[in-house]
Amino acid sequence: MPGLVFILIIITSFFFTGIVIRTKSIFSGRKGPGIFQPMKDIWRLLQKENVYSQTSSFIFKIAPDIYFASVLIAIMLIPFGTQKGIFSFDGDFVFFAYILAVGKFFSIIGALDTGNSFEGMGASREALYSFLAEPAFFILMGSLALLTGYTSFGDIFNGIHFGSYISYAIGTLASFVLILIAMIENSRMPVDDPKTHLELTMIHEVMVLDNSGFDLGLILHATNLKFAMYGAIIANLFLTPGREWYFSIPIFIGVQILFAVVVGTLESFIARFRMSHNPQFIFTITSISLLIFFAVLLILGKYF
Amino acid sequence: MSLSVCIVLITILFVLFVSFSKEAWSGSIALGAVLVNTGISSWVAVNAVIGHSYLEIINGGPVFGDIPIRVDALSGWFILMMNFTVLTGILYGRRYMKLYENKSGMISLHFASYIINHTSMIGIFIVQNSLAFLYIWEIMALSSFIMVIFEYKNPETLKAGLNFLIQSHICILLLTIGLIWVSSHTDSYDFNSISTYSASVSSAISLVLYLCFFIGFAIKAGFVPFHTWLPYAHPVAPAHVSGVMSGVMIKLGIFGILRMLILVNQNYLIIGYIILIVSLISGVYGVALAIVQHNLKKLLAYHSIENIGIIGIAIGIGAIGIGTKNPFLAFAGFAGALLHTLNHSLFKSLLFYEAGTIYQTIHTLNIDSMGGLIKKMPQTAILFIIAAMAICGLPPFNGFISEFLIYLGLFEGVHSGSLSITTVFILLIAGLALIGGLALLCFTKAFGIIFLGQARSHFDNEINESEPSKLFPGYLIVLFILIIGLFPQWFIRLLINPVSEFTSGITDGFPALKIISNLQSISLVAWVFLLAIASIWTIKRFVLRNKRMVITPTWSCGYSEANSKMQYTASSYVRSYRKLIGPFLIMNKKEGEIKGVFSSPIHSQTHPYDKVEAIFIDFPLKIMNKMMARVRFIQNGNMRHYILYGVVFITIIVFISLLSGVAAYLFNLIKQM
Numbered sequence: 001m002p003g004l005v006f007i008l009i010i011i012t013s014f015f016f017t018g019i020v021i022r023t024k025s026i027f028s029g030r031k032g033p034g035i036f037q038p039m040k041d042i043w044r045l046l047q048k049e050n051v052y053s054q055t056s057s058f059i060f061k062i063a064p065d066i067y068f069a070s071v072l073i074a075i076m077l078i079p080f081g082t083q084k085g086i087f088s089f090d091g092d093f094v095f096f097a098y099i100l101a102v103g104k105f106f107s108i109i110g111a112l113d114t115g116n117s118f119e120g121m122g123a124s125r126e127a128l129y130s131f132l133a134e135p136a137f138f139i140l141m142g143s144l145a146l147l148t149g150y151t152s153f154g155d156i157f158n159g160i161h162f163g164s165y166i167s168y169a170i171g172t173l174a175s176f177v178l179i180l181i182a183m184i185e186n187s188r189m190p191v192d193d194p195k196t197h198l199e200l201t202m203i204h205e206v207m208v209l210d211n212s213g214f215d216l217g218l219i220l221h222a223t224n225l226k227f228a229m230y231g232a233i234i235a236n237l238f239l240t241p242g243r244e245w246y247f248s249i250p251i252f253i254g255v256q257i258l259f260a261v262v263v264g265t266l267e268s269f270i271a272r273f274r275m276s277h278n279p280q281f282i283f284t285i286t287s288i289s290l291l292i293f294f295a296v297l298l299i300l301g302k303y304f
Numbered sequence: 305m306s307l308s309v310c311i312v313l314i315t316i317l318f319v320l321f322v323s324f325s326k327e328a329w330s331g332s333i334a335l336g337a338v339l340v341n342t343g344i345s346s347w348v349a350v351n352a353v354i355g356h357s358y359l360e361i362i363n364g365g366p367v368f369g370d371i372p373i374r375v376d377a378l379s380g381w382f383i384l385m386m387n388f389t390v391l392t393g394i395l396y397g398r399r400y401m402k403l404y405e406n407k408s409g410m411i412s413l414h415f416a417s418y419i420i421n422h423t424s425m426i427g428i429f430i431v432q433n434s435l436a437f438l439y440i441w442e443i444m445a446l447s448s449f450i451m452v453i454f455e456y457k458n459p460e461t462l463k464a465g466l467n468f469l470i471q472s473h474i475c476i477l478l479l480t481i482g483l484i485w486v487s488s489h490t491d492s493y494d495f496n497s498i499s500t501y502s503a504s505v506s507s508a509i510s511l512v513l514y515l516c517f518f519i520g521f522a523i524k525a526g527f528v529p530f531h532t533w534l535p536y537a538h539p540v541a542p543a544h545v546s547g548v549m550s551g552v553m554i555k556l557g558i559f560g561i562l563r564m565l566i567l568v569n570q571n572y573l574i575i576g577y578i579i580l581i582v583s584l585i586s587g588v589y590g591v592a593l594a595i596v597q598h599n600l601k602k603l604l605a606y607h608s609i610e611n612i613g614i615i616g617i618a619i620g621i622g623a624i625g626i627g628t629k630n631p632f633l634a635f636a637g638f639a640g641a642l643l644h645t646l647n648h649s650l651f652k653s654l655l656f657y658e659a660g661t662i663y664q665t666i667h668t669l670n671i672d673s674m675g676g677l678i679k680k681m682p683q684t685a686i687l688f689i690i691a692a693m694a695i696c697g698l699p700p701f702n703g704f705i706s707e708f709l710i711y712l713g714l715f716e717g718v719h720s721g722s723l724s725i726t727t728v729f730i731l732l733i734a735g736l737a738l739i740g741g742l743a744l745l746c747f748t749k750a751f752g753i754i755f756l757g758q759a760r761s762h763f764d765n766e767i768n769e770s771e772p773s774k775l776f777p778g779y780l781i782v783l784f785i786l787i788i789g790l791f792p793q794w795f796i797r798l799l800i801n802p803v804s805e806f807t808s809g810i811t812d813g814f815p816a817l818k819i820i821s822n823l824q825s826i827s828l829v830a831w832v833f834l835l836a837i838a839s840i841w842t843i844k845r846f847v848l849r850n851k852r853m854v855i856t857p858t859w860s861c862g863y864s865e866a867n868s869k870m871q872y873t874a875s876s877y878v879r880s881y882r883k884l885i886g887p888f889l890i891m892n893k894k895e896g897e898i899k900g901v902f903s904s905p906i907h908s909q910t911h912p913y914d915k916v917e918a919i920f921i922d923f924p925l926k927i928m929n930k931m932m933a934r935v936r937f938i939q940n941g942n943m944r945h946y947i948l949y950g951v952v953f954i955t956i957i958v959f960i961s962l963l964s965g966v967a968a969y970l971f972n973l974i975k976q977m
Contacts, residue, residue: 049851053858055758057678059689062837065844069836073829087832089825090818094711095699097737099833101744102698108744109689112752112872114858115676120752120872127748128881131741135734142718142733146726151715199861210859214844279884286734293730297723 005080005232008249012256013221013228014039019257020227023264038224045217053210055115063110064215064222070103071222071229077153078232081239081248084154092152093141097134100185104130107219111207118199122206125275129191129203132282133184139289140177143170143296157236166299171237173292179262180285182230186223188263190281193272201272227263231256306360307348308373308430314340315423322416327405331398334415338394338422342387345426349387352380355801364436369493371433377801378566379429382559385646386429388784389551389653390422392777396657397544399774403664404454414454414542417447421548428556432495434483441479445472448553452541464536471523471533478520479560482513498567510570515578517564525557527616528586531609532917538605539669543660546601547653550608555645558615562641565623566805576623579616580728584735587613589916591742592885595749595878596912600659600669603750604652607695610739611648614707615641617732621713622806624725633720634807635815636713639799644706646795647788651694651703654781658688661770662754666763671753671874675760680767685755687778692747694785697740700830702788705795708826710736712819749877758868790830792823875910890915 018035025032052060076086077096085092108127111119145151147170148159160167184191187204199206208219235255239248273281318337322330348358358375375383397418401411424444431437449472453465483493490497502510523530534554538546565575590609597603622637624630661684662677663669678685694701714736717729769775788795800816860866882889890913896906938949 046847049854050848051854051856054855055676055858057682057756059678059756062841065840066837069833069840072836073833076829076832087825087829089822091708091712091715091822092825094708094715095826095829098697098699098704098707098740099829101696101740102693102833105693105696105698105744105748108748109752109756112748112877113756115757115868115871116858116860116866117870117872118861120757120877123748123752124872124877124880127745128884131738131745134737134741138733138737139730142715142730145715146719146730149719151712151719209861214848218840218844275880276883279880297726 002084002086004083004245005078005252006075006086008080008252009075009078009225009228009232012231012253013224016227016231016256016260017224019260020264020267023261024268027265027268038220042217042221042224045212045220046214048213048217050213050215053114053116056113056210059106060110060113060210061215063106063113064211064218066106067103067110068218068222070099070106071225073099075225075229075232078229079154079157079236080232080252081236082158088152088154090151092154093156096153097137101130103222107207110211114210116210118202118206119209121200122203122209125203125278126187126207129184129278129282132279133181133285136177136282136285136289137181139286139293140174143289143293144174146293147296147299153236157239160237168238170292170295170299173288173295175234175237177285177289177292178230178234179259180288182227183263183266184282184285185230186226189267190270190273191278196272201275227260228256231259234259306362306373307344307358308360308362308427311341311344311423311426314344315419318419319416322412322419325412327409327411330412330415331394331401334418335394335398337419338390341419341422341426342391345383346387348375349380349383353377353384353798353801364433368433368435371431371436372494372496373430374432374495375430376805378559378562378805381642381799381802382429382555382645383426385555385649386425386552389548389649390425392653392657392781393544393548393551394418395777395780396547396660396774397542399771400542400544400660400664410454410456414451417450418545421447421451425552425556429559434487434493434495436493437495438476438480438483441476444553444556445469445476448472448545448549451545452537452549454542454545455540458540461540464540468533468537471530475520475523475557478516478523482516482520485513485516495563495567498564499569502567502569507571510568511574514564514568514570514575517568518561518575518579521557521560521564522582523557525554525561525612525616526586526609527557527582527612528589528609529916529920531586531590532914532921534609535602535605535914538608538656539599539601543601543656543663546604546660547656550605550656551649551653554608554612555649558612558619558641558645561616561619562638562806565619572623572627576620576627577728578620579623580620580732583613583616583620584732585613586610586616587739588735588742589613589888591739591746592888593912593914595742595746596882596889596891598671598874598910598912600662600671600750600754601656602669603671603746604655604659607743607746608648608652610743611644611652611695614710614736614739615644615648617736618644618706618710618713621710621717624717624721625713626807626810628721628725629810630717630720631807631810632716632815632818633713634810635803636709636716636819638803638806639796639816639819640706640709640713642799642802643709643788643795644703647694647702647706647785650781650785650788651691651701654687654691654778654785655695657778658684658691661774665765665767665770667765671750673761674754675868675871676756676758677767678755681755681769683769683775684778685751687775687782688755689751690782690785692751694789696743696747698744699826700786700789700833702785702792705788705792705823705826707736707740708823709819712822745878745881749874753872753874753877757871760868760871760873791827793820793827796820796823888915889913890918 015035017038022032022035074096077092079085108123111123144156148156150156150159192203194205196202211219235252239251322333352375360373362371364371424440427440431440449465449469452468453461455461486498486501487493490501526534538550587610590606590613594603594606618637618641622634625634625637694703697703697707714729714733718726892911892913894909
C-alpha cells in the first residue's frame with residue numbers, strides 16, 4: 001500500500017517536536033510539557049482568526065498555503081523500504097528538492113511582503129543558507145545513485161541493502177548529512193535557535209513574525225512535517241527489505257524517535273553559531289557528502 | 305516562387321512601407337511584416353519538426369555559387385522558438401514605442417530594422433552557404449545594433465552599443481576564419497563541405513576548427529569570459545529589443561554551436577568536457593553576479609549568462625552521450641538543451657517586457673527605489689512572479705522541465721559512465737544545484753523588493769496598471785509557460801526529430817519513451833500540487849468563514865513609527881551573500897565621511913563591477929593603449945602624410961610580391977643544386 005508511509009509520516013509529525021522538547025527539558029532538569037503539547041498549540045492556532053498587515057498583499061495570504069502544500073507533496077515522494085511512495089519516477093528526488101524550494105520561495109517573499117526590516121533579514125538568511133545546503137543533498141543523492149545504479153527514491157532505497165556492512169557505513173554517514181540538512185532546513189541549532197528571544201539572531205522565527213492564527217498554525221505544522229519527512233528518509237536507509245510490515249513499522253518509528261532524541265540532545269549541548277560562521281558550517285556538509293561520494297567510488301572499485 | 309525569395313521580397317516591401325508611412329503606423333506595419341514572415345517560415349518549420357525537411361537551392365551567381373536552403377528539424381525548432389518571441393516582441397514593442405512617438409524620429413528606422421532583423425534570423429537558421437551565412441550574420445548584427453542604440457542621444461547607450469558592435473564583429477571575424485579555412489581547402493561554400501573536410505583531416509585539426517567556431521558563437525551566446533558585451537547592451541535597449549535579444553538573438557550562438565557539433569567531425573568526448581567546463585563557469589558566474597546588480601535589466605542580463613550556461617551544460621552532456629554511445633545521455637542532454645532554449649526565450653522575454661513596463665511607469669530601473677508595486681500593478685506582478693519562478697526552475701512551470709531533463713542526464717551519467725565522467729558529473733550536479741539555489745536568492749530579491757512591501761521612494765506621476773494590449777503578449781507567453789510546465793510530455797514528442805539530428809547513429813525510440821513516461825508522472829504530481837494548494841486554501845476559507853479578518857500595521861517588534869525607509873533594501877537583502885563571495889567580486893564603493901557633531905546628510909553608493917571584464921577586457925585594452933601610444937605620431941591628421949602612407953604601402957606590397965618571386969626562384973635554384 002503506497003499510502004502507508006504518508007500516513008506514518010503524518011502520525012510521526014504529531015509527536016516529533018514534542019519529543020525534541022521533552023528531551024531538551026530532561027537534559028536541562030525541567031519537567032517539561034507533554035509530547036503532544038506542540039500539536040495542541042497548533043490546534044489552538046488553527047481556530048484563531050488571522051491578522052494581516054496593511055502593507056501585505058495577496059502573496060502574504062497565499063504563501064503559507066503553498067508552503068504547506070509543497071511539504072505535503074514532498075512527503076508523497078518518500079518511499080517506505082521496498083514500497084514506493086505515492087509518486088515514484090526517475091529523478092523524483094530532484095522534484096523533491098525543487099518542490100521544497102517552491103515552498104521556500106513563497107515563505108521568503110511572504111516575509112518580504114510585510115515590509116518589516118526584521119522579516120527581510122530573516123528572509124535574506126533563509127535564502128542564503130538554503131542555497132548553501134542545496135549541493136550537499138544533490139551530491140548525497142548522486143552518490144547513492146552511483147552506488148545502486150538507480151535514479152529514484154524508491155529504487156535507490158530498494159537497492160541500497162546489499163546486506164554488506166559497507167552500505168550500512170554509508171547509511172550512517174548519509175544519515176549524518178541528512179540530520180544536518182534537516183537541522184538547517186528547519187532552522188534549528190546550531191544554525192538557528194528557535195527559542196531565542198532576540199529578533200536580530202533569528203532566522204525562521206523572524207520570518208513568520210507577522211503570521212498569525214491559521215496561517216501560523218500551517219507554518220508550524222509544516223516544520224513538524226519536514227522533520228518527520230527527513231526522519232523517514234533516514235529510516236529508509238535502515239529498513240531491511242523483504243521483511244514484513246511488523247518489522248518495518250517499528251524500525252521506522254524507532255528511527256524517528258531516535259532522530260528526535262538526537263535533535264533534542266544536539267540542541268541541549270550545542271550553542272548557536274555566530275551568524276557569520278553559519279555559511280562555513282553549512283558548506284562543510286557539502287564536503288562530507290563529497291566524502292560519501294569518494295567512499296562509494298572506492299566501494300565500486302572505480303579507481304584502478 | 306521559392307520560399308526564401310518570397311520572404312526577402314516581403315521584407316523589402318514592408319521595409320519600404322515602414323520608411324514612407326507615418327510614424328504612428330510603423331508599429332502596425334512591422335507587426336504585419338512579422339506576422340506574414342512568421343506564417344510562411346513557421347509552416348515550413350512545423351513540417352521540418354515533424355519530419356519533412358525542406359530543401360531548395362538558389363543560384364547565387366559567380367560570387368556565392370549555389371546557396372542551399374535547408375530546413376531540417378533543428379532549424380525548424382529554432383525558427384518556431386524565434387518566431388514566437390519576435391511576435392510577442394513586436395506586439396509588446398508596438399505599445400512600448402507609443403511613448404516615444406514624434407520625439408526622436410527614429411521609430412521608423414527602429415521598426416524597419418526589427419523587420420530586417422527577423423528575416424536575417426530566419427536566414428541564419430536555414431542558409432547553408434558559408435559566404436551567404438556571413439553576410440546574413442552581418443546584417444543581423446548591424447540591424448540589432450541599430451535597435452540597441454534607439455536612445456542614441458544618451459552617451460551610455462551609444463557606448464554600450466559600440467561595445468556590442470565591436471564584440472559582435474570579433475565573433476564574425478572568428479566565424480569568417482573558420483568558414484574560409486574550410487572553403488579554401490574544399491573549394492566549396494556549402495556547409496556539407498565542413499563535414500567532409502573535418503572527416504579528411506586529423507582529429508586535432510578538426511578540434512581546433514571546432515574551437516574556432518565555438519569561441520565565435522560563444523561570444524554571441526554570452527559564455528563567460530566572452531559575455532562582457534551582454535550586461536551593457538541589454539539594459540540600454542528598449543524593453544522589447546532586450547527581450548528579443550536575450551530571448552532569441554543570443555540563441556543564434558547556441559544554434560551555431562549545435563549546428564557545428566553536427567557538421568564538424570570530432571572527438572565528442574573532449575569537446576563535451578570543454579563545453580561542460582565553460583558552461584559550468586558561465587552558469588555559476590552569471591547568477592553570482594546577477595544577485596548583486598541594482599539595475600533590474602542588468603540583473604536579467606546576467607541571468608541570461610546563467611541560462612546560457614545551463615543550456616551549455618545540457619549540450620555538453622549530449623556530446624558526451626554521443627562520445628560514449630550512450631543513447632539516454634545523448635537524448636536527455638540535447639532534449640534538455642533544446643527545451644531550455646525554448647523555455648529561456650519564453651520567461652526571459654516576459655521578464656524583460658515587465659521590466660520595460662515598470663520602467664515606463666516609474667522611470668527608473670534601480671531596484672532599491674522600487675517597492676509595493678504589487679498593489680498598483682497586480683497583473684504585472686503576477687506575470688513577473690510566474691516568469692521568476694519559471695527561471696528559478698521551480699515546478700510546476702516550464703523551467704523545471706528542462707532542468708529536470710538535464711538532471712536526469714547527469715544522474716544517468718554518474719552511475720553508468722567511466723570514472724572521469726562520474727566525477728565531472730557529480731561536480732556538475734552540485735553546480736547546477738548551486739545555480740538553482742542562487743537563482744532563488746536572486747529572484748526572491750527581485751520580486752520581493754520590486755513588488756512587495758511599501759514604496760521606497762516617492763514618484764510624482766500616478767502609478768497605474770498598464771493597458772491590456774501591453775499585458776496581452778505577457779499572458780500569451782504565460783500560457784506557453786504553463787502548458788510546458790503542466791503537460792511536458794507533449795513537447796518531448798516534438799523534440800524527438802530535432803534531437804535525432806544529433807543522435808541518428810545511436811538513438812532509437814527507447815530513451816524518449818522512458819523520459820516521456822517520467823514526465824507524465826511529473827505532470828501528474830504538478831497537478832496534484834495545484835490541487836493541494838487549492839484544497840488547503842478552500843479549507844482555510846471554510847474554517848475562517850465566520851471569523852473577522854483584522855487588518856493592522858505590520859508588527860515592528862514594539863517600535864511604533866516604522867516607515868518605508870526602514871524596510872530591507874535589495875542591497876541589504878544580499879549583503880551577507882556579498883560578503884561571502886567577496887573575493888570573486890569587485891564592488892566600487894563611494895562613501896561620504898561624517899563631519900562634525902551634526903553631520904550634513906551623507907551618501908553611500910556601491911557599484912558592482914565584473915571581475916572577468918576587468919581581467920580579460922580592461923587590462924589588455926590598457927596595455928594595448930599604452931603600446932599604441934608609441935606609434936600614435938603616425939596619426940597626425942595631415943592629409944599629405946596619409947597619401948604618403950598609401951604610396952609606401954602600395955610600394956611595399958608590390959615589392960613583397962616581386963621579392964617573393966625572387967625568393968622562390970632562389971629557393972628552387974638551391975634545391976636543384
